[in-house]
Amino acid sequence: MTSDQVGSAIEGFIWPKVFWDFMTRNLNGAVKPVPVLQILNLIMGLVGLAWEWPLTLLAGTLPHRSIEGRLLIYPLSALAAALIYQGPDPALYYLIGIGVYFWAYSYLPEPWTLPRKTNIVKV
Incomplete structure (x- = not known):
């Protein structure tokens, strides 16, 4: 999900467009x-990548x-992913991940624990 967001942000630098521009032109700025939304998507995607696949420096820390x-x-x-034209797929993946x-x-x-099994005593 985060690698898709990084890819959509990079693609957004090449083809800047807001997904909802068919309804309103207010978000075109x-x-x-200035590619504010693309930069925001790139930063959020890189933070998500660092969070899901951390380096050994971050692995196991409290934020991780x-x-x-x-x-x-x-x-x-x-x-942020839902606002950019290239980002509805990562936004959907994020929503599924949020649900999980x-x-x-x-x-x-x-x-980060599994449910414990209850011990059933056979008579």
């Missing part, structure tokens, strides 16, 4: 003449293990 942090950052990444992270956050008592 976000992509040209934080599901709450992902539930805060990934909706913003999905919004929310399910894991609400189902598991502590992050």
Whole structure:
């Protein structure tokens, strides 16, 4: 999902367009003449890549293990991806990922653990 967002941001530098321009032209200033939305998508995509596939320096640290942090950052990444013309696919992937992270956050008592099996005694 994040590599698609990085790719769509790079493609957005070449063909700057807002996805919702068929409804309104108000967001066109976000992509040209200054590519604010493309830069934002590139930064958010690189942050997502660093979060999902961390270097050994970041692996296992508190921000890397934080599901709450992902539930805060990934909706913003999905919004930024949904605004750019090349980004509806990464936005959809982010929404699916947010749903899975929310399910894991609400189902598991502590992050990054599996549910424990109950011992059933056979008589």
